[in-house]
Amino acid sequence: MPSLIEIRNLSKFYRRGEQRIPVLVDINLDVMEGDFLALMGPSGSGKSTLLNLIAGLDRPTAGVLRVGGVDIAALPESALADWRAAHVGFVFQFYNLIPVLTAFENVELPLTLTPLSRQERRQHVELVIELVGLGDRKTHYPRQLSGGQQQRVAIARALVTDPMLIVADEPTGDLDRASAAEILELMERMNEDLGKTIVMVTHDQRAADKAHYVQHLDKGELSERVEVLARTP
Amino acid sequence: MAFLLRLMWRNIFRQKLRVGLTGLGIVIAVIAFALLRTLVDAWYAGVNASSSSRLVTRHAISLGFSLPIHYQQKIRQVSGVSGVSFAVWFGGIYINEKNFFPQFAVEPSTYFNLFPEFAIEPEERAAFLHDRKGALVGRKLAAQYGWKVGDTIPLRGTIYPGEWNFVVRGIYHGAERGSDESMFFFHYANLNENLKKLGDSRADHVGIFFVGIDKPKRAAEISAAIDELFKNSLAETFTETEKAFQLGFVAMTETIVMAVRIVSMVVIVIIMAVMANTMAMSARERIGEYATLKALGFGPVWIAALIVGESLILALGAGGVGILAAFPVVDRVAELLGRFFPVFMLSGRTIWMAWAAALVVGMAAAVFPAYKAATVSVSEGLRSL
Secondary structure (H helix, E strand, O other): OOEEEEEEEEEEEEEEOOEEEEEEEEEEEEEEOOOEEEEEOOOOOOHHHHHHHHOOOOOOOEEEEEEOOEEHHHOOHHHHHHHHHHHEEEEOOOOOOOOOOOHHHHHHHHHHHOOOOHHHHHHHHHHHHHHOOOHHHOOOOHHHOOHHHHHHHHHHHHHOOOOOEEEEEOOOOOOOHHHHHHHHHHHHHHHHOOOOEEEEEOOOHHHHOOOOEEEEEEOOEEOOOEEOOOOOO | OHHHHHHHHHHHOOOHHHHHHHHHHHHHHHHHHHHHHHHHHHHOHHHHHOOOOEEEEEEOOOOOOOEEOOHHHHHHOOOOEEEEEEEEEOOOEOOOOOOOOOEEEEOHHHHHHHOOOEEOOHHHHHHHHHOOOEEEEEHHHHHHHOOOOOOEEEEEEOOOOEEEEEEEEEEEEEOOOOOOOOOEEEEHHHHHHHHHHOOOOOOOEEOEEEEEEOOHHHHHHHHHHHHHHOOOOOOOEEEEEHHHHHHHHHHHOHHHHHHHHHHHHHHHHHHHHHHHHHHHHHHHHOHHHHHHHHHOOOOHHHHHHHHHHHHHHHHHHHHHHHHHHHHHHHHHHHHHHOOOOOOOOOOHHHHHHHHHHHHHHHHHHHHHHHHHHHHOOHHHHHHOO
16 A cells, blocks of 8 residues: 655755754655544653644745645645645644634634535535534634634534644643543544544543654654554553 | 634634724724814815816016906906906904904806806896995805804905994805805905005005906917917016916915824824834734644634634724715814815825825735735644644
8 A cells, every 4th residue: 555645855954044953854654544543752852843844834944744645845836725625634733723613614714615505515514514413503612612622613614624634742641630631532533533634633641542653753753653552442 | 705704703802802802993993084184185175176267367576476366357358258356365354363254255247157156046146246345255255153144244454444334135055065155255445545545555456366267278388378468567467277276375374284284194104113012912912723724634724814804894894984084074173264274175086095104004905914814834834722
């Protein structure tokens, strides 16, 4: 089976004045379709940078980065934005919902970039909002929802365009244990029931235990992959 | 598009106090702008109301010198002249000096033919023509002092000393929107008779002649012909179009008009800075949201449109309220300044300028925040959360 994500000799440097600071060095990684990968490592190890590169939010300094067979590093800015809208779902640590939009409208947001009619958009949103168990919270604004509920709205927003890849940056980092467990369960369902490929950055071992395998990053270098043998129920 | 508009609208009211104060600032600025521009218009009211088919002939040295009344017949004979009348500035005081209004001694039979913008009821016109002690007053002036037809108006002469009593025989109204309705006319024959009785050398002399012409494009040629008639006489003349004559008055106060114009622009620049600050603060607070929208696939143009639209809705909304509020404010100021500015009203041009000012404020205030939000890198913007 071909890799959904194919990374070869990828490096990322930042410039600070004359200094060239390496963030990722010579990374090689393959993620298959349907995989659930957890990226772990200490703060500043380059996890979020790698995630941003995979999601097309940033560009590598060197190397090859193909997602779904597309060399996304070579895409111009507008094409990259279109690619993200069509193929990537995002789940952020702080949910990143638009405060002036209701849960329903937040989920509908990515669909406004598609040619779907209002009626079709409504059907899609209803479906995913029910899927994440927030059918009775559609008209609520983010401030009227708990952290766990907000993250579920964010997951619904990530799913609504039916992307091939979900990237999650510490999705449980701002949640209490019970809410975190619910979110992880939801992500597991996304992967197993819907077949979504997930790349998740986390500090939380319990979150990592939900993944198929874990890779550690340290000082910009990627370790060998570790299979998660006994995934937590 | 509908979604974008909905998001713009809701974003506006996120910081209610801030947007309320900014909106109030725009409303006040637009009212001030409209008021100042109306003041400039009022300054030029005489110029705007002047007719292209009228010339003004005055003494070549200055307006302070009068011209012999018999010039009227000579001017009438110039080719292209359709009618000639004259006026004398009276400068009387009604009760006290505060009650200023322009008073002119005119020849009614010719004067009102040249000034059709002063509309008079036929019976009132006839009554005025037949009463040498009669007066014709403007609608605004009559309203200001509560005068009615039949009232006797006492004026204390300053240029022409003595106590003068006039009976209001008619009240004219402006046939056009910008016509002056604050003037007081009476018979020149009445004034001249008194001057003759007193043996005053100013008898049979007038201040200016108004000359009606058939073809406005011949104004320069006819003006030259009139002045040629009186060349090398004791009272040489200077003839110009009525517009140029009125502009001559405005030119004397050009510096004030310029200052008012500059202040009206400064008001707009100040509110532009306030509005730009509001938009910059809002955009800075939401930079993480813009980064999220970009991550989801929204392009920089969409993000910029969101900010520019929000700024325009606020500026044009508040600007519209300011324009509506300017009407009663201008009316009230017109009442207060009526004796200095007989025509003080919000013009269509001022309204359009106020709209344009609001549009420019909205656009200019959004340029920098929109550029910043549109160009911020997604990863950098997300870190700001």
